[in-house]
Amino acid sequence: MVADAISGSAWSLPHPRSHQEVDLHSYLTTITLPLPDVDDVFEWKAANYPLKVFNSQATWEVLRPRQAAQPWHDIVWFKGAVPKHAISMWIANYDRLATRARLVSWGLSIPVSCPFCANFPETRDHLFLSCQYTNNVWAHVFTRCNPPLQMFANWAELLSWIRAPQSRRLFLLRKLASQVVVFHIWEQRNNLIHNNTSMPPTNVFRAIDREMENIISSKRSNKLFSSLMVMWLR
Ligand SMILES: [Zn+2]
Structure with a gap:
């Protein structure tokens, strides 16, 4: 939950272990903390398509390595x-x-x-x-x-x-x-x-x-x- 990542009036996040996490942390510092009431909702997007619920097929299609279709x-x-x-x-x-x-x-x-x-x-x-x-x-x-x-x-x-x-x-x-x-x-x-x-x-x-x-x-x-x-x- 977002509330779990906030301690007092600051973000409290685990030490980043990848470049993506570092990027996420620096992005989070640019947005105002959702205080005082943290109302957690989640949104799932596969590429740019918002999904109502998690969909493993849509997610796999976004994540999977792709090669051009082979002629054979x-x-x-x-x-x-x-x-x-x-x-x-x-x-x-x-x-x-x-x-x-x-x-x-x-x-x-x-x-x-x-x-x-x-x-x-x-x-x-x-x-x-x-x-x-x-x-x-x-x-x-x-x-x-x-x-x-x-x-x-x-x-x-x-x-x-x-x-x-x-x-x-x-x-x-x-x-x-x-x-x-x-x-x-x-x-x-x-x-x-x-x-x-x-x-x-x-x-x-x-x-x-x-x-x-x-x-x-x-x-x-x-x-x-x-x-x-x-x-x-x-
Ligand atoms: Zn032979």
Whole structure:
């Protein structure tokens, strides 16, 4: 309460511990003390908008660090995306997955080679786009949502293939399928490295296929999803 910050006829404030507090104290010295009757009311403002009651959403919106919207945000975060798939895609999109090439660049003495083919360093783009193993998985996926003119040479080409369709349904199907592929390839790669278990690409696709069917059928009440199954199973 304001009354608690007044002692006698002067402000009685704790020692300031930040520049903002120093500024507040010097501002308070410029205003007349609300004496003799201190009638306490409080007002809450988020930015310049007065609120009747405290509102955590409005407050968070004012306080939170903001970045400009990323051009790929709708490929990672969209209605109907499965959180674990979206998060894998998000990390992969920033090239922050702990691939062997990145681990080696941090100074770890481990083999840098791709665990699937052993022919190239395991970078994100090799692992998810150019490895022969992954290409075999993508080949099955392309039968369901149309192949690119040529295999993706880099991450940007994957994103533009996802974004290319005029049809909202094909765009959604490609977004979902790409996230599921990234998730499953990363899972297989971890199984191979850490558990020494391997699986042929056809079986990986079978798992992807099942997962896509589950995602689509769980959202079938949504108009956009309702016709995706026919597209996926053609
Ligand atoms: Zn490889």
